[in-house]
Amino acid sequence: MGILGRAAGLALAAVLAASAAATGSAAANDDAVVKFGMPQDFTAVYTFVTSEYNQGQRDYLALVNSRGGIGGVTFQALVLDHGNQPQRGIEAYERLKQQGALTIDALSTPVSRALVPRAMADHLNLLTTFSGRSDAADGSTFPYVIPMSPMYWSQAAAVVSYMNTATEGGLKGRKLAYVYIDSPFGREPLPVLNALAEENGFELGTFPYASPGSEQSAVWTQVRRFQPDWTVIWGGGVGQTVALREAVRNGIPRDRLATGVWLSESDAEIVGREQAKGVLKFEAVASGREPKIIADILSEVVAKGKGAGPEAKVGTAYYNMGVGMMAMVVEGARLALEADPTLPLTAERLNIGIRSITDFNAEGLLPPTTLTREDHQGGGAGRIVAWDGTRWVAKTDWFSAHQDLVWKMVRAESEKYRKTGE
Numbered sequence: 001m002g003i004l005g006r007a008a009g010l011a012l013a014a015v016l017a018a019s020a021a022a023t024g025s026a027a028a029n030d031d032a033v034v035k036f037g038m039p040q041d042f043t044a045v046y047t048f049v050t051s052e053y054n055q056g057q058r059d060y061l062a063l064v065n066s067r068g069g070i071g072g073v074t075f076q077a078l079v080l081d082h083g084n085q086p087q088r089g090i091e092a093y094e095r096l097k098q099q100g101a102l103t104i105d106a107l108s109t110p111v112s113r114a115l116v117p118r119a120m121a122d123h124l125n126l127l128t129t130f131s132g133r134s135d136a137a138d139g140s141t142f143p144y145v146i147p148m149s150p151m152y153w154s155q156a157a158a159v160v161s162y163m164n165t166a167t168e169g170g171l172k173g174r175k176l177a178y179v180y181i182d183s184p185f186g187r188e189p190l191p192v193l194n195a196l197a198e199e200n201g202f203e204l205g206t207f208p209y210a211s212p213g214s215e216q217s218a219v220w221t222q223v224r225r226f227q228p229d230w231t232v233i234w235g236g237g238v239g240q241t242v243a244l245r246e247a248v249r250n251g252i253p254r255d256r257l258a259t260g261v262w263l264s265e266s267d268a269e270i271v272g273r274e275q276a277k278g279v280l281k282f283e284a285v286a287s288g289r290e291p292k293i294i295a296d297i298l299s300e301v302v303a304k305g306k307g308a309g310p311e312a313k314v315g316t317a318y319y320n321m322g323v324g325m326m327a328m329v330v331e332g333a334r335l336a337l338e339a340d341p342t343l344p345l346t347a348e349r350l351n352i353g354i355r356s357i358t359d360f361n362a363e364g365l366l367p368p369t370t371l372t373r374e375d376h377q378g379g380g381a382g383r384i385v386a387w388d389g390t391r392w393v394a395k396t397d398w399f400s401a402h403q404d405l406v407w408k409m410v411r412a413e414s415e416k417y418r419k420t421g422e
Helices: 003-025 047-066 086-098 109-122 152-166 190-200 217-226 238-249 265-271 292-300 317-339 347-354 403-420
Strands: 033-040 074-081 103-105 125-127 175-181 203-209 230-234 257-259 280-283 383-387 392-394
Touching: 033 047, 033 086, 033 317, 047 074, 047 292, 047 317, 074 086, 086 103, 086 109, 109 125, 125 347, 152 190, 152 230, 152 257, 152 280, 152 383, 152 403, 175 190, 175 217, 175 238, 190 203, 190 403, 203 217, 217 238, 230 238, 238 257, 238 265, 280 392, 292 317, 317 347
Parallel strands: 033 074, 033 103, 103 125, 175 203, 175 230, 230 257, 257 280
Antiparallel strands: 280 383, 383 392
8 A cells, every 4th residue: 555545544544433433422322413424435536635525524513513503403424435436335325324324425426426316215315515417406306416516517617607708809719628537527517518619619629537547648748739728627636636737737827727626725735836826716615714614613623622634624625615515414404403393303304404595605605505496506606716826816706607508408417317217
């Protein structure tokens, strides 16, 4: 096992130990304990992505529990590793279902896709935050698959919208390179990018690389020959850092290089904080330590020695994404218990609560978000930010783009699912 493998193994051991400790502190049949399943990838492709995201999830639950929970109801994280493998994800899902989890957050597109039929049949809430299939935004077709976040089609649409506005004369006649991991996750934005290329009159060049993305030199030689005006990279973990490093090495201007949500401070540190300066991304959850919830976690959880991971990671983009998404779930639980305080809380009632969230921004951490029985995406809003060498700086306000096109595609794809189950 290499250094990265050993680090991932140690991180996973720490996560599982913390989860086991939490499990031991709660009575197994306590109706006032709501369990959230977190089978995620701690050891394969998205190691530090997952560790920071999961740390944020668990720290937020610790904050809520330290304040007495929701009317005395507290929350417990059940953490497992699936290594980004669908079969292991299915096994973890079944185990967590037996343990009484009301939600499953796999943080993996291939695993989430494999779990959709089971979650739908079991009426168990599958949270596909920043992952999974984009047509899951259609809550009428996927009542128990809940993104709660801008799906990849909305992220890509917002990125292209920003590029169009930032280009004198717009994108017509320009070239856009799309460099992506050759997986369901990487291929997900292609339909919307192709549609926007036709609508806006730009040439789209597509450049896939093999997972996990540790070798991309040949791909970037092709990108350099394409001579793009703008470049979009789409990966996670090692794929993103290698892509960013190769883009810089091949002379791609960083202020003309953008991605979706999967780029963080940790990625910039690996590439080099100054070398990454100027790169753009779509941000759906505010990063940094300024948001009130993050400041509260620092003072009420971390300062008391109850944090789930390194203090240095509190406030990173991935950490804050974990906090923001868990805040949404807890808000759904609050609404469900407000409507009916009967215990135990069930997955079906939590589902209704989550799909009743209205104009929720987690005290400024999120754009105002409303979920409905029809819209599980929550509006698709985010903002474009740039790395300034130290932190992410907003280039726009919260906005959504091309939602008419996005929802046309959502409904078309969800209708296929209704007919074929695929």
